Amino acid sequence: MIPVGYVRASSLGAIPPMLAGDGHRLLGGGTNLVDLMRKGVERPSLLIDVTALPATIEEAADGGLVIGAAARNSAVAAHPLVRVRYPILSRAILSGASAQIRNMATVAGNLMQRTRCVYFNDVAGSRCNKRAPGSGCDAIGGFNRYHAILGASSACIATHPSDMCVALAALDARIRVDGPGGARTIPIGEFHRLPGDTPEIETALAPGEVIVAVEVPASPFAGRSTYRKVRDRASFAFALVSVAAGLTLDKERIADIRIAFGGVAPKPWRALQAEALLRGGPATSAAFEAAAAAELAHAEPLAGNAFKRELAKRSLSAILAELAGVSR
Amino acid sequence: MAIMINGAAVAAPGDARVSLLDLLREQLHLTGTKVGCNQGACGACTVLVDGERVLSCLTLAVQADGRSVTTIEGLGSAESPHPLQAAFIKHDGFQCGYCTPGQICAAAAMLREAEAGMPSYLTADLTAAPVLLSRDEVRERMSGNLCRCGAHNGIVDAILEVAAEHAA
Structure with a gap:
């Protein structure tokens, strides 16, 4: 060092x-x-x-939450309001890393964390466009079991490793920042960038900007939301595929729904297409499977991660059936 | 300011690169805390900072300035072992012993977390307090501490026994 x-x-x-x-x-x-x-x-x-900066977790006027940037991951997961109103967020955080790391890691740090791509980490031995722009990508033809099937580019196929951010994407969180240009709020969906030709630029933060807090709007689907993570070992591993989902029902129809994937893309992947197909429609296994297939139809698998397409489809179908209380 | 380590004040190092782990072992010769992976993957370096379990390999010592650190040396001694230390001996919760200080520091904090109602990914009811520690709950909550010898069965037995004494 x-x-x-x-x-x-x-x-x-x-x-x-x-x-x-x-x-x-x-x-x-x-x-x-x-x-x-x-x-x-x-x-x-x-x-x-x-x-040492503010790490408060407070209720907002609209019934949502404002989480201070320096709040520890474990403090967010354990907060009484998060456990009751946002089980999706509590479970996502608790599925990530280990208890020791959750005690250390801050919310802003979780948002800003870098990819765990092994080629990105291997300074001496590997080419990486994210670490050294223009040098090439050894992951594309290499060991890419853990890499992206959605949203990647010919420059970079690394995934964003966070679980917390996947839940925040499903919850439509907003990132409150401050900087030389003044204070502003960035929707979570626009906070992380897809790699394109510039994988070294990972977020929408301008130079000098700092994350102040995360705003989580009031959630209408607290009781029907959860997070499921599929990984190579049962605990303390990054996601192969994860799903954050929440829905509300009006009799047997889906009134509203939110879905986000982790482990499949360079950013938390909000499944807007699947949501649009399901919103207002019947809560049936057939509908869930069709929506999952449509969302994953655009997947571009590599040699080592083609299994993720089917895994993501099945994981989404299963979690929606569970939330809606329908048998599969 | 200073770092309080097992009750004694220690000056924070001038070089920001020094990890809390290296401060403990190389400068203070508190070698109970172990260097495993040195990259946050194994838990052998687990210590308590202000009572919470953290990884000393990824904590810069300067970040602990003004805080209180407890290592395995501060939890118990050969003459007066911590209940978890006694239980690890009784249940053969180790073979080579290298991961044991980290396991015991992590377990000590984990028992307090469960008592306070901290849920885990496995906890069905996120609002239950205190949490009843099943075998699976202990395994999930201790997943940040690897044991290369595979002594996990004894480790979980030891922790469950102390958890039951806590609850009694």
């Missing part, structure tokens, strides 16, 4: 000017950044520790 400076941010307002320097980076729990510094992927000159 190369020498690095360290300072604790005293207030949110103090951060944007501190971020102006070359190589100045925000440090939360360190669960991703410290590891990447040790591997040489990240080489910051100054770490600005934000873990």
Whole structure:
């Protein structure tokens, strides 16, 4: 690890000017950044520790929640309002990493975490357009069991590793940021970018901007929402495929529905096509399977991850049947 | 400021690169805490910071300034073992012993989490408190601590016994 400076941010307002320097980076729990510094992927000159900043979790006027950027993942999952109103968020966070890492990791750090693509991590031995733009991608012809089948490009096929963000995508969360251009709010669906020709640009944050809080709107489907994660071992592993879903029923019809996938794309993948097909229609296994097939019809599997298309379809169909209370 | 380590004040290092793990082992010679993967994947370096279990390999020591750190040396001793240490011995919760300090630090925090109603991915009722620790619940909650020898059956037995004493 190369020498690095360290300072604790005293207030949110103090951060944007501190971020102006070359190589100045925000440090939360360190669960991703410290590891990447040790591997040489990240080489910051100054770490600005934000873990002493507000970590409050408060009820908003509209019945939603405002989660402070420095709130720890475990604190969000355990919060009484999250457990009762947003089981989808609680379960998504609890499915991620280990208890130790959830205790360390912050909400903003979870949003900002980098991909776990092994070629991205392998500084000495692999080409990676995300780490070294223009160098090539060794994942495309390599071991790509864990890589994207939706939203990838010829420059990058890495997935976003978060579970929390998949639930936030289904919940239509908004990311509150502040910076040189003033305060603004970014919908979660626009926060993470698809790679295109510039996989090194991962979020919609402008230079100097900092995440202040995450706004979660009031959820109409608290009682019928959940998160299911499919992985290579039963716990403490990244998702092969995960699904966050919630719905409301009007007799046997679907009044409203939200679906997001994890593990299949460079960002949390909101399944808008499947949602549109199901909204207002019958809550039946046949409808769930048809909607899942339509959403995955655009998948572009690689040599090692073709199984994800079928796994995603079956996982979605199963979770919707469970939420709607229909037999399969 | 200072880092309180097992009750003693220690100055935070001047070099921000020093991990809490390296501070404990290399500078303070508290070698109970182990270096496993040094990348957050194995749990051997687990310590308690302000009572919560964290990975000391991914914690920069400067980040612990002003906080309280408890290592395996602070939990118990040969003369006065922590109940979990006694239970690990009774149930053969180890073979080589390398992961054991991390397992015990993690388990100590995990029992308090369950008592406070912290759910896990497996918990059916997210609002239940305290959580009843089944064998599967313990396995899920301890999944951040790997044991290469495969002593998990004894580890879970030991933790369940202490959990039952807690509840009694």
